[in-house]
Amino acid sequence: MEHEEIHDAATFIAGLTIGALIGTVSAILLAPQSGKRTRRRIARKAGEWSETAAEKVGEVRDETSRIADRTRRDARRIARDARRRVDETGERLTEAVEHGRDRLRS
Numbered sequence: 001m002e003h004e005e006i007h008d009a010a011t012f013i014a015g016l017t018i019g020a021l022i023g024t025v026s027a028i029l030l031a032p033q034s035g036k037r038t039r040r041r042i043a044r045k046a047g048e049w050s051e052t053a054a055e056k057v058g059e060v061r062d063e064t065s066r067i068a069d070r071t072r073r074d075a076r077r078i079a080r081d082a083r084r085r086v087d088e089t090g091e092r093l094t095e096a097v098e099h100g101r102d103r104l105r106s
């Protein structure tokens with residue numbers, strides 16, 4: 001489930017960025033402005049997109065780190081529980097074998 005959340009977030013961010021890029025470039029190119037002004041506007045928008053993309057990458061990185069930490073904690077807990085259950089099962093099996101031997105001897 002967590003992998004899907006990361007994938008969904010990345011897909012959303014990519015779609016948002018591409019949509020913003022297409023919309024902004026279309027608006028800039030279709031607006032009646034001088035070439036110099038259009039170039040400045042494109043450069044400014046490119047800087048804004050870069051900042052936004054960097055922020056989103058940071059957010060995805062942070063969320064990925066949180067998910068990885070949670071997964072490691074869960075894996076350690078599951079391994080610890082599995083070892084405990086194996087130990088308990090081994091003890092019960094040893095007791096059952098000893099009980100069986102005692103019954104055979106009696």
